[in-house]
Amino acid sequence: MKHTVLVVDDDPEIHDLTRLSLKKMDYQGQPIELVSVHSGAEAVSYMQAHPQTPVILLDVVMENDHSGLEAIHAIRGQQGNELVRIVLRTGQPGIAPEKEVIDDYDIDGYLPKAELTQRRLYTTVRTALKHHSELKELQYHRDTLSYLNASILNLHGAPHIEECLQRLIQIAAASVPSELALLYFARERVGKPEEYFYYQGPDSIADDALAEKANQLLETLLAQQSSITEPTQFGEGYLTPLILAENKGLGFLYVERQINEALVGQILPILAAHAAIALVLY
Numbered sequence: 001m002k003h004t005v006l007v008v009d010d011d012p013e014i015h016d017l018t019r020l021s022l023k024k025m026d027y028q029g030q031p032i033e034l035v036s037v038h039s040g041a042e043a044v045s046y047m048q049a050h051p052q053t054p055v056i057l058l059d060v061v062m063e064n065d066h067s068g069l070e071a072i073h074a075i076r077g078q079q080g081n082e083l084v085r086i087v088l089r090t091g092q093p094g095i096a097p098e099k100e101v102i103d104d105y106d107i108d109g110y111l112p113k114a115e116l117t118q119r120r121l122y123t124t125v126r127t128a129l130k131h132h133s134e135l136k137e138l139q140y141h142r143d144t145l146s147y148l149n150a151s152i153l154n155l156h157g158a159p160h161i162e163e164c165l166q167r168l169i170q171i172a173a174a175s176v177p178s179e180l181a182l183l184y185f186a187r188e189r190v191g192k193p194e195e196y197f198y199y200q201g202p203d204s205i206a207d208d209a210l211a212e213k214a215n216q217l218l219e220t221l222l223a224q225q226s227s228i229t230e231p232t233q234f235g236e237g238y239l240t241p242l243i244l245a246e247n248k249g250l251g252f253l254y255v256e257r258q259i260n261e262a263l264v265g266q267i268l269p270i271l272a273a274h275a276a277i278a279l280v281l282y
Contacts, residue, residue, distance in 0.1 A: 002033040003129055004050070008043040008071070009036075009059040009089070014113070018057065021118040027129045040067035044074045051081055054132040055125060060090040072105050082106070083135050085128035089113055148175060148267060152274045161282035165196050168253070168275050173200040175267045178237065178257035182214055184221065185242060185279070187249030196251075221254060228252070231269050233259065240268040244276050 003026075007018050015036045025032045035053075037043050039062050047053060056075075060068035068088060075081050087109035088101060102110060108131060109124045151171040158164035165185060173181040183198045199214035221239065231240040237256040244250065253272055259265045 002031050003027050004033045004035055004053045004055075005125060005129075006043065006046060006050075006053050006056045007034055007036045008038070008040065008056060008062075008068070010038050010062040011059075011091075014059070014089070018121070021121045022125060025122060025125065027126060028133070032125075032129075039063050040071035043071045044079075047075050047081060047084065048079060051079065051084075053084055055128045056084060056086045057125070058086055058088055060088060061092050065092075069101070069105065072107065076106055083132060083139065085132045087111060087124055087128055089116065144175065144267070148270065151175075152271070155274060156278045158278070161279065162196070164275070164278055164282065165198055168271065169198040169200050172253055172255060172268060172271055175271070176238075176255045176257060176259075176264055177202075178255040179205070180210065180213060180217070180237070180254075180256040182217060182221075182254040182256075183242075183251065184218060185249060185251030187244070217254070217256075221252060225250075225252065231265070231272075238265070238268065240272045242272045242275060244280055248280055 005022070007015055009015060009018075015034075019034055022032055022034065035046070037046055040058075041063065043056065043058065047056075058068045058071060060066065062068065064070075068090070072086055075084065075086070085108040086106070088105075088107055089111045091113040101107065108128045111120065111124060148171075151167075151174075155164060155167050155171065158167055165183060169181055169183040172183065179201060181200045183196075185196045187194050197218060199210065201210045201214075205213075221234070224234070225241075228234070228239060229241055229243075231238070233239075234254070236258070237254055238259045240253045242249075242251040242253060253268050255268065
């Protein structure tokens, strides 16, 4: 995946100098892709079509004396894009004074072209990419926690145990996308053993292949179940025990994915804890 920097300027030489200054730049091991447009209106149209763009290098004076500022207003206000980082570059700082622009507009930098060096441009763009990455991660955390909260409430409202478990595997698969999500739960009810087994994977895997993979993995997990009492990396994935109070049932949630993000590593234990409370009611 490339990190796109949108260059907005009506001067072709500025585009050439920008490419020369940033030609060897990458971020987090991925290359920087520069996209050039030549007016504020083009910038607004591009951002409407590509809202995930991380950074804009934006001239102030193009179609008119304030076209860059008008573009900021459209991108931030009308489009509601708060994540893209915007760096103003101007050859006429008197038209858009630095203090007033920084106070009145949500921008990440102000670069007078007369004072612009290759090093300063490089540093500014890299800092803006870092800020975008941090804001994107924060937004992901907010969205994930919001989804998780709503899903847990839905989990507790299931009419019977089969529905509760089906909702549980769906939440796990949606919260932690992976090649395979697997749920096993067993209990004894009125002197009779009950077992429940559900799995889910991406549509790209054929049903027969997914079923075979899920059943083979289930055998391996059941053989190790008694020795795993805490969430842990297991083989190619992450395993979370599902243990009900007073020995009323036990099982596990498994996703075939290496867990590197701290938030993702907390999702399955949270789900398992709420599921243990909900399942006691059935």
